[in-house]
Amino acid sequence: MLQELFTPSVQHALELVGIFVFAISGALLAVRKNFDVFGMAVLAEVTALGGGLLRDLIIGAVPPAAFTDLGYFVTPLVATGLVFFLHPHVERIQVAVNVFDAAGLGLFCVSGATKAYEYGLGLTASATLGLATAVGGGVLRDVLANEVPSLLRWDRDLYAVPAMVGATMVVLCIRFDVLNPFTSGLAAVTAFLLRLLAMRYHWRAPRAWNRRSEASEDEHKATA
Amino acid sequence: MLQELFTPSVQHALELVGIFVFAISGALLAVRKNFDVFGMAVLAEVTALGGGLLRDLIIGAVPPAAFTDLGYFVTPLVATGLVFFLHPHVERIQVAVNVFDAAGLGLFCVSGATKAYEYGLGLTASATLGLATAVGGGVLRDVLANEVPSLLRWDRDLYAVPAMVGATMVVLCIRFDVLNPFTSGLAAVTAFLLRLLAMRYHWRAPRAWNRRSEASEDEHKATA
Amino acid sequence: MLQELFTPSVQHALELVGIFVFAISGALLAVRKNFDVFGMAVLAEVTALGGGLLRDLIIGAVPPAAFTDLGYFVTPLVATGLVFFLHPHVERIQVAVNVFDAAGLGLFCVSGATKAYEYGLGLTASATLGLATAVGGGVLRDVLANEVPSLLRWDRDLYAVPAMVGATMVVLCIRFDVLNPFTSGLAAVTAFLLRLLAMRYHWRAPRAWNRRSEASEDEHKATA
Numbered sequence: 001m002l003q004e005l006f007t008p009s010v011q012h013a014l015e016l017v018g019i020f021v022f023a024i025s026g027a028l029l030a031v032r033k034n035f036d037v038f039g040m041a042v043l044a045e046v047t048a049l050g051g052g053l054l055r056d057l058i059i060g061a062v063p064p065a066a067f068t069d070l071g072y073f074v075t076p077l078v079a080t081g082l083v084f085f086l087h088p089h090v091e092r093i094q095v096a097v098n099v100f101d102a103a104g105l106g107l108f109c110v111s112g113a114t115k116a117y118e119y120g121l122g123l124t125a126s127a128t129l130g131l132a133t134a135v136g137g138g139v140l141r142d143v144l145a146n147e148v149p150s151l152l153r154w155d156r157d158l159y160a161v162p163a164m165v166g167a168t169m170v171v172l173c174i175r176f177d178v179l180n181p182f183t184s185g186l187a188a189v190t191a192f193l194l195r196l197l198a199m200r201y202h203w204r205a206p207r208a209w210n211r212r213s214e215a216s217e218d219e220h221k222a223t224a
Numbered sequence: 225m226l227q228e229l230f231t232p233s234v235q236h237a238l239e240l241v242g243i244f245v246f247a248i249s250g251a252l253l254a255v256r257k258n259f260d261v262f263g264m265a266v267l268a269e270v271t272a273l274g275g276g277l278l279r280d281l282i283i284g285a286v287p288p289a290a291f292t293d294l295g296y297f298v299t300p301l302v303a304t305g306l307v308f309f310l311h312p313h314v315e316r317i318q319v320a321v322n323v324f325d326a327a328g329l330g331l332f333c334v335s336g337a338t339k340a341y342e343y344g345l346g347l348t349a350s351a352t353l354g355l356a357t358a359v360g361g362g363v364l365r366d367v368l369a370n371e372v373p374s375l376l377r378w379d380r381d382l383y384a385v386p387a388m389v390g391a392t393m394v395v396l397c398i399r400f401d402v403l404n405p406f407t408s409g410l411a412a413v414t415a416f417l418l419r420l421l422a423m424r425y426h427w428r429a430p431r432a433w434n435r436r437s438e439a440s441e442d443e444h445k446a447t448a
Numbered sequence: 449m450l451q452e453l454f455t456p457s458v459q460h461a462l463e464l465v466g467i468f469v470f471a472i473s474g475a476l477l478a479v480r481k482n483f484d485v486f487g488m489a490v491l492a493e494v495t496a497l498g499g500g501l502l503r504d505l506i507i508g509a510v511p512p513a514a515f516t517d518l519g520y521f522v523t524p525l526v527a528t529g530l531v532f533f534l535h536p537h538v539e540r541i542q543v544a545v546n547v548f549d550a551a552g553l554g555l556f557c558v559s560g561a562t563k564a565y566e567y568g569l570g571l572t573a574s575a576t577l578g579l580a581t582a583v584g585g586g587v588l589r590d591v592l593a594n595e596v597p598s599l600l601r602w603d604r605d606l607y608a609v610p611a612m613v614g615a616t617m618v619v620l621c622i623r624f625d626v627l628n629p630f631t632s633g634l635a636a637v638t639a640f641l642l643r644l645l646a647m648r649y650h651w652r653a654p655r656a657w658n659r660r661s662e663a664s665e666d667e668h669k670a671t672a
Contacts, residue, residue: 022296030376031431034376035377035378036431037431039375039378040377043376057282062284062285063284063344063349066281067282067352068349084432143367144367144376145372
């Protein structure tokens with residue numbers, strides 16, 4: 001089954017699923033920020049395609065896939081339409097969205113790292129670009145919406161780490177010459193499951209030493 | 225007359241006009257945000273050249289025109305100087321600025337789509353990049369000024385749609401092989417007039433279904 | 449001594465120092481914004497490498513140096529670790545950080561302008577890219593942290609001007625064919641010293657005409 005997972009057409013279909021769910025998260029944030037339907041479409045496109053766009057600019061793959069594959073462009077518009085008409089339902093199924101988003105994360109960290117290596121980057125750089133592909137769209141989404149990127153906030157469940165693990169698995173497989181559809185799939189599934197576990201058990205990353213005490217001082221100042 | 229409109233030198237002059245008025249809007253925002261004169265210059269440059277820069281990076285036209293044409297670089301500095309010394313007057317003539325900005329919008333959506341197609345992108349991608357060229361600078365301006373991009377806000381008159389219409393007209397003309405100075409000019413003028421009408425009659429785009437009721441809930445929470 | 453300053457290995461070491469101190473400033477901002485350790489690492493990397501990344505994308509040097517030189521990538525992580533465990537001490541030595549940051553500024557405006565010229569850009573464009581290399585990372589840092597870029601704020605000591613002077617000195621040396629390790633070093637040292645003086649004497653740039661009176665009006669509105 002996993003072998004089949006990475007025939008070109010199936011992989012393309014999976015990428016479209018990832019793009020779709022990322023786009024849903026962008027459109028939903030636009031609704032929360034009270035943007036109009038065009039703002040929703042812009043945020044959906046940026047969230048879904050921004051990470052890959054960044055990667056393609058950096059590795060010199062121009063024009064980026066986001067601008068050569070019509071399916072990549074149209075999918076976020078479909079997501080926008082869905083959110084536009086159904087967003088109370090879409091918000092209600094937030095759990096499902098989170099699961100799909102985790103799937104997108106797993107998929108993109110693997111495909112991003114693989115593509116970067118194919119374009120001649122080193123192993124560390126490929127892993128970094130896998131991570132950037134997976135999380136870049138969400139960061140751009142939050143920057144455009146004028147919010148602190150949820151990637152950076154300590155009060156959110158781990159998001160970068162699962163993608164980091166998946167991308168690192170890919171480059172380790174490359175290093176030891178065992179990258180194949182099965183190991184690729186394993187890396188994607190690992191990232192996916194780690195993210196699900198992080199959400200389930202609210203795994204968080206530590207802040208800098210002694211931070212808590214100072215944070216309460218900050219609150220003090222804020223209320224003063 | 226429109227034939228003449230697109231001889232290289234006249235087109236260049238028109239682009240400089242577009243750059244100039246976009247730069248004015250950037251410098252004015254910098255004044256409102258209380259930035260110093262260098263902040264004004266940065267915001268003027270970014271607003272005027274950001275959209276084209278983004279397009280050139282994506283289509284692989286490096287170094288981008290913004291860095292090879294001295295006139296493109298100097299024009300925003302002139303605009304900055306003008307706003308620096310005259311900004312109460314410049315703000316008073318906001319109507320004129322808006323009209324010029326609309327002209328810039330019309331011009332850039334056409335030149336952006338045309339250049340993207342010349343670099344081998346497909347029709348949909350070319351239209352998208354025409355739109356990105358026209359609105360990208362303004363989005364970067366707002367992001368740097370730490371504001372929600374006015375492009376995305378529902379309470380602003382339609383801005384993206386006129387550019388979208390202009391860029392779409394261009395790619396349709398390409399598709400049916402009738403792109404010439406006259407039809408290019410027609411697309412630019414159409415976008416220009418649509419933007420003027422949107423401002424005159426406060427055309428706005430809808431927000432997602434049921435949004436209004438929830439917005440008032442939000443206000444509730446905010447005041448609570 | 450200055451001759452030695454620009455042998456490849458010494459220059460590389462100096463660039464790593466610049467990257468390190470820029471990364472410190474990114475990690476410290478992350479601590480102040482209450483980000484977790486991964487947010488600190490992201491902000492450190494972006495601050496340290498963002499300016500050079502931007503330059504490399506614009507001049508078409510892909511993959512950018514940030515992704516081909518492992519030392520460039522690892523240095524910000526070391527800075528993150530240091531801030532993570534020692535940040536109260538790092539903040540206490542803010543003066544030292546500022547001095548190093550000024551050194552990074554001087555170094556990057558020179559190396560940025562030089563590299564841009566080597567890639568075929570004109571003199572004005574090279575000077576601009578020298579400036580962008582030196583200040584770009586800090587702007588990206590502030591945008592990601594959802595703050596108004598300190599580069600643009602009038603109430604901060606001059607930061608862009610020293611880099612502008614340094615980059616301009618480089619292109620003037622190129623223009624008059626006297627660019628050598630000594631003049632390069634002189635440009636870097638000039639930018640460095642100007643920045644130190646700007647901090648020591650709180651040099652600031654003027655805001656637009658009549659701005660002060662309106663600023664107090666703004667405060668009025670804010671308190672109303």
